[in-house]
Amino acid sequence: MESIFKTTKLTMINFRKKTVEYLYLLPFIALFAGVLVVDNAFDLNLGVAKAYWFYIAMGPVIFATAVLFIKNRRNLLYTPIDLWIPIFVFLTGAISSMVLPTWQMKTLTFTLLAVLYFCLRIMIIQQQNSVAILFIIIIATGLIEAGWGLLQLYGKTKSQHNLFLTTGSFFNPGPYAGYLAVIAPIALYYVLRDQRIISNKFHPKKTVFYMRCALAAVTLACIVIVLPATMSRAAWLAAGIGCSTVYILYVLKNKTIQWKKHHKKIILYTSLAFLFLGSSLSVLYNLKKDSADGRLLIWKVAKDIPKDHPLGTGIGGFSSAYGEAQASYLSSGKATTAEKYLAGEPIYAFNDFLQLYIEFGPFFFFTAMAIITHALYIGVRRKKIAAVGGLLALLTFASTSYPFSLIPFLIIFTFLISACVSKQHIMVDWPAEKSPYTLALRVRCNNIWIITTLSISALIYTYAIASRLPVYKAYKAWSNINRLYQVGAYNKVVEAGEKIVRYLPTETAVQFEYGRALHKTQQYHESNNILHKAASTSSDPMIHVMIASNYVALNLMQSAEHNFNNAIMRTPYRLYPHYLWANAYFEREQWDLAHEQASEVLRKKPKIESPATQEMKEKMKTMIDTIKIKKAQKQS
Numbered sequence: 001m002e003s004i005f006k007t008t009k010l011t012m013i014n015f016r017k018k019t020v021e022y023l024y025l026l027p028f029i030a031l032f033a034g035v036l037v038v039d040n041a042f043d044l045n046l047g048v049a050k051a052y053w054f055y056i057a058m059g060p061v062i063f064a065t066a067v068l069f070i071k072n073r074r075n076l077l078y079t080p081i082d083l084w085i086p087i088f089v090f091l092t093g094a095i096s097s098m099v100l101p102t103w104q105m106k107t108l109t110f111t112l113l114a115v116l117y118f119c120l121r122i123m124i125i126q127q128q129n130s131v132a133i134l135f136i137i138i139i140a141t142g143l144i145e146a147g148w149g150l151l152q153l154y155g156k157t158k159s160q161h162n163l164f165l166t167t168g169s170f171f172n173p174g175p176y177a178g179y180l181a182v183i184a185p186i187a188l189y190y191v192l193r194d195q196r197i198i199s200n201k202f203h204p205k206k207t208v209f210y211m212r213c214a215l216a217a218v219t220l221a222c223i224v225i226v227l228p229a230t231m232s233r234a235a236w237l238a239a240g241i242g243c244s245t246v247y248i249l250y251v252l253k254n255k256t257i258q259w260k261k262h263h264k265k266i267i268l269y270t271s272l273a274f275l276f277l278g279s280s281l282s283v284l285y286n287l288k289k290d291s292a293d294g295r296l297l298i299w300k301v302a303k304d305i306p307k308d309h310p311l312g313t314g315i316g317g318f319s320s321a322y323g324e325a326q327a328s329y330l331s332s333g334k335a336t337t338a339e340k341y342l343a344g345e346p347i348y349a350f351n352d353f354l355q356l357y358i359e360f361g362p363f364f365f366f367t368a369m370a371i372i373t374h375a376l377y378i379g380v381r382r383k384k385i386a387a388v389g390g391l392l393a394l395l396t397f398a399s400t401s402y403p404f405s406l407i408p409f410l411i412i413f414t415f416l417i418s419a420c421v422s423k424q425h426i427m428v429d430w431p432a433e434k435s436p437y438t439l440a441l442r443v444r445c446n447n448i449w450i451i452t453t454l455s456i457s458a459l460i461y462t463y464a465i466a467s468r469l470p471v472y473k474a475y476k477a478w479s480n481i482n483r484l485y486q487v488g489a490y491n492k493v494v495e496a497g498e499k500i501v502r503y504l505p506t507e508t509a510v511q512f513e514y515g516r517a518l519h520k521t522q523q524y525h526e527s528n529n530i531l532h533k534a535a536s537t538s539s540d541p542m543i544h545v546m547i548a549s550n551y552v553a554l555n556l557m558q559s560a561e562h563n564f565n566n567a568i569m570r571t572p573y574r575l576y577p578h579y580l581w582a583n584a585y586f587e588r589e590q591w592d593l594a595h596e597q598a599s600e601v602l603r604k605k606p607k608i609e610s611p612a613t614q615e616m617k618e619k620m621k622t623m624i625d626t627i628k629i630k631k632a633q634k635q636s
Contacts (some may be wrong), residue, residue, distance in 0.1 A: 001374060001506070004148035006324065006407045006411050006442070006580030007074060010465070012471070022128065022133070023122075023267055024064045024123075025068060025127065025130060025133060025134070026060075026428050027060035027061040027063070027064045027065070027160075027186045028061060028064070028120075028123065028130075028134060028137075029133075029134070030057050030060070031054070031057040031058070031116075031411060032134065032137050032138055032141060032412075032415075033137070033141060033193050033216070033407065033571055034050055034053035034054055034057060034171060034313065034407070034411070035050065035139060035152065035179065035408040036145070036169050036365075037050050037053045037086040037143060037169065038160065046237060049477055050271035050406075050407045050408060051105070051109065051407050052468075052472060053407075054407050055111070055464060055465065055550075056111075056266050057110070057466055057467075058116065058461055058464075059114055060129060061116065061119050061305065061431050061467070061604050061606040062115070062119055062454065062457050062458055062461055063125045063316075064123070065119040065122050065126075065454060066454050066458075068122070068123055068126040068127055069122055069450055069451075070269075070453070071126070072127075072506050073447065074125045074126050075125075075443060075447075076122060076125050076359040076422075076446060076449075076450060077422075077423045078123060079373055079374070079378065079421045080374060081371050081375060081417070081421055082118075082121070083369065084367060084371050085114050085117060085371065085503075087113060088364060088367050089111055089114045091304070092107075092110070092315060092360050092364050093107045093110070093111060094310060094313075094315035094316070095311055095314065095360075095361070095364075096312075096317070096359075097314075097321065098311075098314075098491075099309070099311060099312065099313065099314040099317065100233045100313075100314035100316065100536065100537070102319050104326060104337045105316075105468075105471070105506060105560065106315045106316045106405075107316075108137065108464055108467070108468070109381055109407070109410070110315065111460060111464070112460065112461070112464055113410055113411075113414050115457040115461065115503045116414050117414050117417065117418055117455065117461055118453050118454075118457060119454075119538055120414065120415055120419075120422070121418050121421070122419035122424050122450055122453070122454070122491070123133070123421065124418060124422040125277050125423075130418050131387075133420075134415065135190070135386055137188060137414075138183060138412065139183060139186060139187050139190065139215055139216055139219050140215065140219075140397065141183070141187075142179070142180060142183030142187065142223065143215065143218060143219040143222060144170040144181060145169065145179060145183075146168075146180060146219065146222035146223050146226050147222060147227070148165045148168045148169065148226075149167070149168045149176065149180075149226040149230075150222065150225065150226050152165055152166050152168070153166050153229050154228065156410045160172075161173075161237055165229070166226065166230055168180075170248060170406075172228075173230040173231065173234050174234070174235075175234055175401075175402075175403065175406055175408075175409070176230060176232075176400055177227060177230035177232035177234075177235030177236075178232065178234065178235045178238065178394075178397040178401055178409070178610050179408060179409070180223045180227055180230075180235065181227070181235040181236070181239035181242065181393050181397055182225075182238070182390050182393045182397065182409070182412060183213060183219065183223065183233075183241070183245040183390075184220060184223050184224075184393065185242030185243045185245065185386070185390055185392075185393050186216075186220045186246075186386045186389065186391030187216040187217075187220040187223070188216075188220055188243050188246050188247070188389070189211065189216075189246045189250065189385050189389060190212055190215075190216035190386065191213060191216045191217050191248070192250050193250070193368060194209045194210075194212050194213035194216070195213055195252070198207045198213060198363040203321075205460075223239070225521060227239065227347075233292075233399040233400075234396075234397050234399075235399045235401075236395060237396055237397075237400075238393045238394070238396040239393060239394055240524060240630040241283070241393060242389045242392050242393025242394075242396065243389070243393075243395045244391075245388065245392050246385055246386070246388075246389035249380070249383070249385045249386055249389070251386065253383055253385065254258060254591060259622070272476040273598065275422070284513075292341045293338070293342055294344065295350045296353075297339050297342050297343065298322070298346055298349055298446040299349070299350075299351060299354060300329075301322065301325050301326050301329050301359055302318075302322055302325065302349050302354055302355075302358060302604065303316075303354070304329075305322065305358045306357065306362065307327050307623050308325075308363070309358070309361070310361065311323060311361045312358065312359050312364065313358055313359050314359060315358070315359055315360075316357050316506060316537055316540040317359055317536075318348070318349060318355050318358050318587045319345075319347050319348075319537060319538050319539045319540075320535060320537050320538055320539060322349070322358075322539050323345065323535075323539025323540075323541070323570050324528065324539075325565060326343060326539070326569075326570055327330075327570045328447070328569075329594065330343060330572060331569045338357040340573060341572075341573050341607070342412075343539045343572060343573070344571060345538075345539045345541055345570060345571060346539065347405075347539075348401075348405055348540075349396075349402070350400060350401060350402060351399055351400060351401075352398035352399070352401070352402060352404040352405075352553055353365075353369075353398065353590055355402070355404075355405075355484065356368055356404070361372065370533065372411050372469075373420055373421040374421075375389060375391070375417045376388060376392070378420050378421045379391070379419075379420030379529050381423070381427065382420070382423070384420050385417040385421055386415045386419075386469055387418065388422045390412070390416050391413070391416040391417070391420065391595070394409065394412065394413055400620035407632055409451065411556055414525070418475065429440045439496070452514070467500070471502050471503045471504065473503075474500045474501075474503035474504050474578055475504070476495070477496070477500050478500055478501075478504065478531070480496075481496050481497050481500065482513070484496070485513050485517060488520075490516075490521050491521055493513070493514065493517040494514070494517050494518055494521050494523070497514045497517065501530065505533060505537075506537050508534050508537065508538040508540060508543070511531070511533065511534035512529055512531070512534055512540070512542065512543060512546065514530055515527045515528075515530040515531040515534065515543075515546055516546055518530065519546060519549060520549055522553070524550040524551075524553050525554075526547070527550050527551075528547055528550045528551075530545070531546055531547050531550075532541050535547070539565075539570065540623050541567035541568075541570040541571050541574060541577065542567070542576075544563045544564075544566045544577075545563070545564070545565040545576060545577050545580060547563045547569045548560045548561075548562075548563035548580070548581075551563065552580075554586045557588075559582070560581075561581075562582070564581045566578050571617055572603070572604075573604055573606060574606070575601050575604060575606055575613055575616050575617075576616070578597045578599050578600040578601045578604070579597075579616045579619075581597045582594050582598040582600075582601065582620060582623060583623075585597060586598075586626075586627070591627045591630060591631060593626060594623065595624060595627050598620040598623045598624050598627075599620075599624070601616055601620040602617055602620055602621065602624075
C-alpha cells in the first residue's frame with residue numbers, strides 16, 4: 001500500500017513539473033497564434049494587427065526564455081549562423097538608414113526577428129519536446145485557417161476581401177494559400193511518422209500519437225480541399241515540392257535503398273517527376289496568363305535596379321526604385337504594347353529573392369542565401385524532416401510571391417531555421433593537453449553568452465515597444481480621421497492629422513490621403529512636401545499625379561508636366577493623368593496641348609472599363625468639340 005502511495009505521489013509531482021514546464025511555452029504558442037488575428041484592424045486594412053500582435057508577444061517570449069534558461073542551464077551548440085545573423089541585421093539596418101529618407105518599420109521588425117531566432121535557439125535546448133509541441137500548434141493554426149476558408153467558400157462567414165471568397169484571416173487568397181502550403185508538408189510528416197508508431201496494437205500510452213496523427217491528417221485533408229479554391233499557383237507548387245521533399249526524406253530515413261539494384265527505376269521515376277513538373281509549370285502559366293506575364297514584366301524591369309543601387313535600395317525601398325525603373329524602361333522604346341498594357345504599381349517584386357537582392361544589395365543577399373543554405377544542410381543532415389519540408393515549401397512560395405513581407409511567414413521562417421540548427425551541446429571534460437580550457441570555464445562562457453544575448457534582446461525589445469507605441473496610437477487615431485476624409489471634411493483632416501502622419505512615414509495610403517487633404521485646403525507646398533516623402537517608398541503613379549496637380553495650382557506648369565509625364569510613363573494605359581493634364585491646359589487656353597492630351601484619353605483603352613473611365617472619355621469628347629469651336633471663333 002505504501003509503495004502504491006509513493007508511486008502515485010511521484011507521478012503527481014512529475015505531472016506538476018511537466019505542467020509548469022509547458023506553461024513556459026504559452027508565449028511561444030501565443031506568438032504562432034497571431035496568424036489568426038484579422039489584419040484589417042483599425043478599419044484601415046493596413047495590415048498592422050498581426051504585426052502588433054508580434055510586438056506584444058515578444059516581451060513574454062523573452063521573459064519565458066530567460067526563466068527556462070535559469071531553470072535548466074543547458075548549453076547551446078553554436079553554428080556560424082549565430083554570428084552571421086546579428087552582423088547581417090546590424091549592417092543592413094545601418095545601410096537602410098543611410099539610403100532611405102524615412103525610418104522603416106521593417107528594419108525594426110527584422111531586428112526583433114533576430115531576437116526571436118536566439119530566443120527559439122535557447123528555448124528549444126532548454127525545453128524538451130518543444131519543437132514537436134510548436135509544430136502541433138502550427139498544424140492547429142493551419143486547421144483553423146483551412147476550416148475558416150471553407151466557411152468563407154460556402155458563404156458561412158465573411159471574407160477579408162470584397163473581390164475574393166477565400167482569404168482566411170489574410171487580406172487576399174495569395175498569402176492565405178501560401179500559409180496553408182507551408183503547413184501541408186509539416187502535417188504530412190506527422191501523418192507518416194505517427195502512422196508508423198500507431199500501426200501496431202492499440203496501447204493507452206500511444207494516445208498522444210493517435211491525437212497528433214488525427215490532427216495532422218484532418219489538417220492535411222482540409223488543406224487539400226480548400227487550396228484549389230484559392231487559385232494560387234505559387235502555393236500549389238510550394239505544397240507539392242514541400243510534400244515531395246518530406247516523403248522522399250522520410251523514405252530515405254526509414255528504408256535502405258539498394259541504389260545499384262534499382263538505379264534504372266530511380267532514373268525513370270526522376271525523369272517522370274521532372275517531366276510532370278515541367279508540364280505542371282506550363283499548365284500553371286496558361287491558367288492565369290496575364291497575371292504570369294505581369295510578374296515576368298516585374299522581374300524583367302527589377303533585375304536592372306541594382307545597377308543604380310549597388311548598396312541596395314534599403315529595406316522597404318523596392319517599390320519606389322521599381323517605379324523609376326519601370327518609367328525608364330517603358331519610355332526607352334524597348335517595351336512592347338503588351339508590356340505597357342500590363343504595367344502596374346507593385347509594392348512587391350513577387351519574388352522575395354529578387355526583392356532581397358534589390359533591397360539588401362549583392363553582398364548581403366548572398367549572406368542571407370548562405371544562412372538559409374547552411375540551415376537546410378544542417379536540417380537534412382540531422383534529419384529534421386518537418387522543418388526542412390516546411391522551409392522548402394516557404395522558399396518555393398517566396399520565389400513567385402511575397403511571404404517575407406508578412407509577419408506570420410517571417411515568424412514561421414525564423415522557427416524553421418531555428419528548428420533545423422538547434423542542438424544541445426553536451427560538454428565533456430577534456431584533458432589539459434587536448435584543450436587549455438577547462439569544462440567549468442567553457443560552461444561559464446556559454447552561460448555568459450546566453451545571458452548577454454537575452455539582456456541585449458530585452459533592451460532591443462524595450463526600445464521597440466517605446467518607439468512603436470506612438471505609431472500604434474497614430475494608427476488608431478488615423479482610423480477616426482479616415483472617416484472624416486471619406487466624407488470630405490478636409491479641413492478637419494488637416495487639423496487632426498498634422499501631429500499623426502509623421503509617425504506613419506511609410507504608410508503610403510495615409511500619406512497620400514493627408515497630402516490630398518492639404519491640396520483640397522489649398523496648402524499646395526505642404527502637400528508636396530508630404531507627397532515627395534511618400535514617393536520615396538512607393539511606385540504609385542497617383543502620388544505624382546497629385547504632385548502635378550499641386551504644381552498646376554501654383555502655376556508651375558513645367559514641374560507639373562514633368563510629374564504628369566512621370567505618372568504616365570509608370571502606367572501608360574491609365575487615363576486619369578491625361579485627363580487632369582488636358583483640363584490644366586484647357587483652363588489656360590492652351591488649345592493644342594489640351595487637344596493632344598484629350599485625344600490620348602480617347603485613344604487609350606483602360607485595363608478595366610468603368611463608369612469613371614466612360615465619364616472621362618465623354619468629357620474629353622466635349623472638350624475637343626469646344627476646342628474646335630474656340631479655334632473657329634478665333635480664326636473668324
